[in-house]
Amino acid sequence: MEFQRMVDGSVSMKDSAKSEISSERTLYPYVTGTSVIGLKYKDGVILASDTAGSYGSTLRYKCVERIKQVGDHTLIGASGEISDFQEIMRYLDELILYDKMWDDGNSLGPKEVHNYLNRIMYNRRNKFNPLWNSLVLGGVKKGQKYLGTVNMIGTHYEDDHLATGFGNHLARPILRSEWREDLTFEEAVKLIEKCLLVLLYRDRSSINKFQIAKITDEGTTIYPPYALKTFWGFSHFQNPSKGAAGTW
């Protein structure tokens, strides 16, 4: 019996007669999504994200829907490993399906879905095999708006506006300053677009193709992707080598 050190630092046994016993678990993410932003407004909740799936520094996929509907009352937006998000959607779709099969007039609201998701994320973390995501969950049930988040180690909380990843650094300050309880849909979209624009300028893994989704008591709408107008006409960008000596 001899011991081998794996890439991640874990130790596994190798018996010359048998194959090695090693564990299969998440070590690092491969295809990732960047920030998701969510905020409550007068009639419900809005979630927004771009549609990029990056493979390290390569922009591999440009049409990834990172915001999905879960049941009648919830929207979920994911950042982090896309395949783990797809796995999460399988868990949640199964949850909603079994709930529908009761056919008892009750339906799982955003709080319940968030709680279920929290437990999944925390339990995977306990098994040292996390789902490598930071998720934002928003929904409305019977007029009660809900916006919560959970990350790969199980930290979860609710607030009036949330973001994942870079959004925490760039979008939350804008939201803290300009969010109000009684935003109309148009005002909320303008505020979200302001945040998305900053992220587009400053987050290298974001692209100019965004999706906004809204959820109210009436229902869910995930809008088709669209682009924002950017401005690059700053004097410094116009002729960057103007004052420089030589051609560099």
Added chain:
Amino acid sequence: MALRGDWMYENNGGTCVAIAGIDYCVVAADTRLSVGYNILTRDHSKICSLADKCVLASSGFQGDIRALHKNLAARHLLYQHQHNKQMSCPAMGQLLSNTLYYKRFFPYYAFNVLGGLDNEGKGCVYTYDAVGSYERVGYSAQGSGSTLIMPVLDNQLKSPSPLLLPARDAVTPLSETEAVDLVKDVFASATERDIYTGDKLEIVVINASGIKREYLELRKD
């Protein structure tokens, strides 16, 4: 960004304090949730009412704290079904210690103070480390601001040494309002110097008539 070392824990900061009085107990915690230099949210409660006369405040890693609180609340419900009564604070104290030690080799990153009334109606405070070692005391502070607050409580509450014979009561002779004022003072001070403490203070007072909640705004910087 591979999985290495202690990726499964993070410290979400915050401070918890509890003070035991003759016939009341004050448990308080700030409501800020942070990670690194970021504030995640300003309005997150660290306090869990486990029983009629038993309140738990925890600071540390929020994922573990929430799981721990849920675990204890479920165990309390079971106890109520089996014994047809609420758990006493000393009983919950022992249960919490056992629950923490159960995960001795993959600990709950939670620093707890349990406050409530004992079987005689006197205030009692239990203070814990992350793996379940605990002690009944007259007052305690845990969390990121504990090193700032504990010396002030030692000075103001003048708790007698546990080594004295005959054993002296650790509970403070202060009135309920005086104790609450002291708690507000220590949190205001801790907020000044500890970056993880601030935003809002949640104060829970347990006495014979039940559990009362009060909030105080703290500095948000």
